[in-house]
Amino acid sequence: MTTTARDDLLAAGLTVFERDGFEGATVAAIRNLARASNGSFFHFFGSKKEFAGTLFLDILQRYHASVVAALDPRVSAREGIARLIHAHLDWVVHNRREARFLFEISRAEWSEEVRDAQRNENSRLAEGVERWRAPLIARGELFAMSSTLFFSQIVGPAQVFCRAWLSGRDRSNPRAQAETLIACAIRALVTSDNTGEK
Numbered sequence: 001m002t003t004t005a006r007d008d009l010l011a012a013g014l015t016v017f018e019r020d021g022f023e024g025a026t027v028a029a030i031r032n033l034a035r036a037s038n039g040s041f042f043h044f045f046g047s048k049k050e051f052a053g054t055l056f057l058d059i060l061q062r063y064h065a066s067v068v069a070a071l072d073p074r075v076s077a078r079e080g081i082a083r084l085i086h087a088h089l090d091w092v093v094h095n096r097r098e099a100r101f102l103f104e105i106s107r108a109e110w111s112e113e114v115r116d117a118q119r120n121e122n123s124r125l126a127e128g129v130e131r132w133r134a135p136l137i138a139r140g141e142l143f144a145m146s147s148t149l150f151f152s153q154i155v156g157p158a159q160v161f162c163r164a165w166l167s168g169r170d171r172s173n174p175r176a177q178a179e180t181l182i183a184c185a186i187r188a189l190v191t192s193d194n195t196g197e198k
Contacts (some may be wrong), residue, residue: 006044008034013055017105018097019081022052022145053114056106060121068090068128077190080132084154084180089175092162100166103159126151141193153188157181 012034016025027048029043045051070087071080092099116117126147133150136142161177164170 005034005036005040009036009041009044009051010055010058010181012036014059014097014101017052017055017101022105022107027051031182047135052107055101057114057121060118062098063091063102064121064128066126068125071129071132073132073135075132077136078186079156080136081185081189084129084156085174085182085185086175086178088158089162089178089181090154092166093173093175097167099162103163104166140191143191150189153185157184189191 009030013025013030015033016029016195020026020029025048026042027038030048030051031038041051045054067087069085070083072083075083092103100178129151130147133142133147137144157172158177158181161170161172161174165172165174
């Protein structure tokens, strides 16, 4: 039993959850798609709920890594905001199945089991963003606010378009809204002397 077997199970689980939802998904369906034995599944995961929580964390880590990778500590407030919004939109569009699981399918009752790990992941994301943001706040280029409030201004408005696209309610690519979302975030987060407005 190798890491590959675990990865195969997680990939199969994503497909089954997308097709059947959490309630409809079964361990047997996941195992069959992954061509894994019952013993192999339970070697890695104690239950379907634990499996779903592990998949959630795995996707969350990849999403956070892509967001942090978009930042460079040397870029300006405006450029950093633009990069963060583009990173979020690009990740959702290029990873539609994972984004649906992360933002649409995941459930509070099984995420309780991974809440501490999720908090740790969120802290790592905040630390990555703070390496860029803190000097800009100190120089008065960004408004001082909690990292949670800051990130809600970056991702929150974009999520309106992303969720509509992920659910199929809107076929428009959410990236089409990028420039407007960036302009709105700059007005909300960048101090008036640094917005670039005349």
